[in-house]
Amino acid sequence: xxxxxxxxxxxxxxxxxxxxxxxxxxxxxxxxxxxxxxxxxxxxxxxxxxxxxxxxxxxxxxxxxxxxxxxxxxxxxxxxxxxxxxxxxxxxxx
Amino acid sequence: xxxxxxxxxxxxxxxxxxxxxxxxxxxxxxxxxxxxxxxxxxxxxxxxxxxxxxxxxxxxxxxxxxxxxxxxxxxxxxxxxxxxxxxxxxxxxxxxxxxxxxxxxxxxxxxxxxxxxxxxxxxxxxxxxxxxxxxxxxxxxxxxxxxxxxxxxxxxxxxxxxxxxxxxxxxxxxxxxxxxxxxxxxxxxxxxxxxxxxxxxxxxxxxxxxxxxxxxxxxxxxxxxxxxxxxxxxxxxxxxxxxxxxxxxxxxxxxxxxxxxxxxxxxxxxxxxxxxxxxxxxxxxxxxxxxxxxxxxxxxxxxxxxxxxxxxxxxxxxxxxxxxxxxxxxxxxxxxxxxxxxxxxxxxxxxxxxxxxxxxxxxxxxxxxxxxxxxxxxxxxxxxxxxxxxxxxxxxxxxxxxxxxxxxxxxxxxxxxxxxxxxxxxxxxxxxxxxxxxxxxxxxxxxxxxxxxxxxxxxxxxxxxxxxxxxxxxxxxxxxxxxxxxxxxxxxxxxxxxxxxxxxxxxxxxxxxxxxxxxxxxxxxxxxxxxxxxxxxxxxxxxxxxxxxxxxxxx
Numbered sequence: 001x002x003x004x005x006x007x008x009x010x011x012x013x014x015x016x017x018x019x020x021x022x023x024x025x026x027x028x029x030x031x032x033x034x035x036x037x038x039x040x041x042x043x044x045x046x047x048x049x050x051x052x053x054x055x056x057x058x059x060x061x062x063x064x065x066x067x068x069x070x071x072x073x074x075x076x077x078x079x080x081x082x083x084x085x086x087x088x089x090x091x092x093x094x
Numbered sequence: 095x096x097x098x099x100x101x102x103x104x105x106x107x108x109x110x111x112x113x114x115x116x117x118x119x120x121x122x123x124x125x126x127x128x129x130x131x132x133x134x135x136x137x138x139x140x141x142x143x144x145x146x147x148x149x150x151x152x153x154x155x156x157x158x159x160x161x162x163x164x165x166x167x168x169x170x171x172x173x174x175x176x177x178x179x180x181x182x183x184x185x186x187x188x189x190x191x192x193x194x195x196x197x198x199x200x201x202x203x204x205x206x207x208x209x210x211x212x213x214x215x216x217x218x219x220x221x222x223x224x225x226x227x228x229x230x231x232x233x234x235x236x237x238x239x240x241x242x243x244x245x246x247x248x249x250x251x252x253x254x255x256x257x258x259x260x261x262x263x264x265x266x267x268x269x270x271x272x273x274x275x276x277x278x279x280x281x282x283x284x285x286x287x288x289x290x291x292x293x294x295x296x297x298x299x300x301x302x303x304x305x306x307x308x309x310x311x312x313x314x315x316x317x318x319x320x321x322x323x324x325x326x327x328x329x330x331x332x333x334x335x336x337x338x339x340x341x342x343x344x345x346x347x348x349x350x351x352x353x354x355x356x357x358x359x360x361x362x363x364x365x366x367x368x369x370x371x372x373x374x375x376x377x378x379x380x381x382x383x384x385x386x387x388x389x390x391x392x393x394x395x396x397x398x399x400x401x402x403x404x405x406x407x408x409x410x411x412x413x414x415x416x417x418x419x420x421x422x423x424x425x426x427x428x429x430x431x432x433x434x435x436x437x438x439x440x441x442x443x444x445x446x447x448x449x450x451x452x453x454x455x456x457x458x459x460x461x462x463x464x465x466x467x468x469x470x471x472x473x474x475x476x477x478x479x480x481x482x483x484x485x486x487x488x489x490x491x492x493x494x495x496x497x498x499x500x501x502x503x504x505x506x507x508x509x510x511x512x513x514x515x516x517x518x519x520x521x522x523x524x525x526x527x528x529x530x531x532x533x534x535x536x537x538x539x540x541x542x543x544x545x546x547x548x549x550x551x552x553x554x555x556x557x558x559x560x561x562x563x564x565x566x567x568x569x570x571x572x573x574x575x576x577x578x579x580x581x582x583x584x585x586x587x588x589x590x591x592x593x594x595x596x597x598x599x600x601x602x603x604x605x606x607x608x609x610x611x612x613x614x615x616x617x618x619x620x621x622x623x624x625x626x627x628x629x630x631x632x633x634x635x636x637x638x639x640x641x642x643x644x645x646x647x648x649x
Contacts, residue, residue: 025187029180030363032355038348044317048349049407052179056399059183063190064393071386077623087384087626 011073018073021066025059098252102431105440106251106447113293113448114278156298158243158450160402162423163511168409169417169425170509171327171346173354174574178406180362182399188366190392194385195532198624199617201380201631208376208528209468215531217613218539219472224546225524226468229373230494232521233461235505235513236372237275237498240457242423242510243450244271245502247443250427265503272499275454276492294452297445301430305442306404309433313414319407322414323348342564348410353583357574360585361515368518368587371525374453374460380634384626423510458498462491505570506562515573519557519587523549526595532622539613541601549594556586 028034035051042050074086160178167175196211205211208229213222248267310316327346337343350358369375382388412425419428430442466486471478478486501513527542562571574583605612624631 022187022190026184029183030359032350032358033352036349036352036355041317044315044320046320046349049176049320049403052176052183053400053403055180055183056396056403059187060393060396063187063396066187066190067386067389067393070389074386078625084627086386087628 011076014069014073014076018066018069021062021069025062025066029055029059099431099436099439101436102440102443103251103253105437106247106443109297109441109444110447113297113444116293156302156401156405156449157453158240158446159511159514160405161426161446161449162243162246163239163509163514164402164406165409165412165426166422167509167511168323168348168406169412170409170422171323171330171348172344172509173347173350174358174361175409176403176406177358177361177365179399179403180359181365182402183396184362185366185369186392186395189370189379190389192529192532193370193379193388195622196376196528197380197382197385197388198631199532199621201626201634202621202624203617204632204634206377206380206634207373207464207468208371208524209464209472212527212531213468213472214616215535216527216539216542217615218543221527221539221543221546222468223473224543225527226464226472228520228524228546228550229371229464230461230469230490231497232517233372233374233457234494234497235501235517237454237457237495238501239510239513240450240454241268241271241275241498241502242507242513244274244447246421246423247427247447247450249421250424250431251443268499268502272495275451275458276495278451278455294445294448297441298449301442301445302401302405304434304438305408305430306401309408309411309429312433313411316407319410319414320348323410326413337564344563356582356584360588361573364522364585364587364591365515365518367525367591368522371521371528372457372460372517373464374457377460386625422508454495454498458491458494459487461494462487462489465490506565506568508562508571512570512573515585515587516557516570518585519553519573519590520550522587522591523553523594525591526598530598535615536602537598538602538605538610540610541598541605544601545594545596545598548597549590552593553586553590556590560586 029052035048037048038046040047045053071086078085164175164178167178199205199211199215203210203214205214207226209222209226212225213219216222245268248270253267253270310319313319313322327348330346331338334343334345338345370379379388382391408426408429409422412429415429415432417425417428417432419425427443427446430439434442466483470486471483475482501516505513505516507513523546526537526545530537531542556575557573558569560570560572560575562568565571573585573587575586575589576582577584577589
């Protein structure tokens with residue numbers, strides 16, 4: 001994780017990355033043609049079903065990464081505005 | 095439908111009464127405590143560690159929607175039946191984006207409902223009223239779904255009339271479900287749901303774990319469950335090939351064919367966009383202690399989608415177990431009855447019924463309080479006394495439940511999930527004003543109102559005109575309809591939403607060109623980024639809105 005020494009530098013690229021991660025997590029589950037088939041099966045589950053189950057942890061990791069990035073970006077943005085760190089991080093590890 | 099199993103019934107009654115009485119007594123016992131402690135207990139488990147908070151949130155997610163309505167779709171062979179899984183996947187990245195802004199502006203200005211925000215942001219009483227009324231209306235079919243959940247449990251236990259009985263006798267389980275809900279809400283009020291959470295959630299998890307891990311092994315494993323479902327659907331399609339070709343019967347399947355892709359994706363997306371517009375969902379979000387909690391939870395909550403997906407597949411498990419019920423909503427309760435000894439079936443029935451009852455009570459209270467705050471006090475009686483407000487809330491809570499009863503009786507109930515999806519058609523029309531409003535004040539208040547009106551009218555009219563398959567004279571038969579000018583079938587909520595947005599865009603350009611007064615704005619840009627502890631950020635009086643174990647995103 002980036003630390004606070006980065007100071008007030010522009011966080012726009014970080015926010016774009018956050019948007020990209022979330023866009024992937026939202027778009028892929030909605031692209032039904034990607035997974036509308038029965039094979040290959042896995043542990044007895046047709047592809048259609050196990051693929052969607054697999055998307056759950058993937059979306060979760062993408063969202064968690066977005067959360068961590070957004071937290072860092074928010075910290076920088078707030079520092080740049082002369083505000084305290086975000087509420088969840090005051091007084092130690094969140 | 096079947097004989098009453100006395101053991102199952104006794105166990106059901108025992109747990110059901112235990113939880114209700116416990117909640118009632120606990121509510122009385124804790125009444126001396128400060129509101130703060132109740133608040134902490136009830137709203138999102140603020141004072142709890144992560145694990146317990148998770149446990150409590152999960153208990154809220156498994157309602158009649160997950161236990162009854164979604165498995166029923168799969169049991170019935172609906173090709174879009176599994177859409178609830180992508181729905182709960184895309185839900186969390188979506189709320190990650192906009193809910194923190196709503197948290198911030200609400201905490202700066204003391205907003206506890208979306209209508210409060212609209213009033214402050216757009217300086218428009220009609221738009222705020224529209225948002226409030228839509229919230230109340232859309233909650234009714236959602237409560238109706240929970241009523242159906244209790245109803246089918248009672249039916250499978252053998253309470254109520256046979257198929258050939260008069261309509262009244264046949265509907266006894268429904269009236270019982272209604273009476274239980276009304277009594278429960280009245281007696282336990284807002285406090286009990288939070289206090290019974292541990293008992294309720296333990297029951298629910300016990301049943302889920304046994305159902306999704308033990309049951310499949312009894313039925314030969316998942317591969318034979320999928321094979322049984324697939325064989326059953328193939329046999330049905332072959333047998334009814336002519337009727338399917340004639341459009342009198344829907345073909346069945348386990349995987350959406352090309353023609354149903356749009357329906358599948360749009361049901362998932364529309365449901366996800368709609369969920370946090372409901373009055374009961376939002377309270378839980380606002381109750382979080384700072385704005386980053388929403389984002390962290392958005393990353394953690396998908397774990398529940400896994401169990402939801404496995405629960406959905408119980409619809410196929412019921413087919414594999416040879417369950418044949420005319421009402422697909424009975425599939426899961428009937429599965430439990432056939433596969434488990436009476437005592438465990440009784441526990442499962444109690445878990446499903448309580449899992450439907452608690453969210454139904456919370457939803458009706460949230461809708462009633464929305465009425466009192468944003469309609470009664472805002473328009474009808476600004477100087478109402480607290481006693482008058484409380485009376486309004488109680489009355490409205492009852493009316494909302496009657497509304498739900500009306501939906502159960504008045505709509506074709508082939509698939510109960512259509513009730514919730516109809517609610518989605520309405521509530522999604524408040525999305526442009528609320529969510530776009532979080533980012534920009536560009537939209538004209540009257541254009542947003544016009545967009546809302548167009549979306550509501552188009553959505554309601556289109557839903558009304560969709561007959562159930564095989565019954566051309568019926569209405570509200572499906573949540574999916576063909577989009578005008580295009581040859582694709584899409585969830586009506588999304589089509590109406592698109593018209594809504596187009597009208598809002600065009601209307602804004604037009605009204606701005608005509609220099610029509612756009613009204614003021616009580617919020618400022620930094621309100622949308624404020625965090626706990628910042629200047630002007632205050633605690634919200636959420637305990638009056640929908641306390642108790644607030645549904646933090648109950649699908």
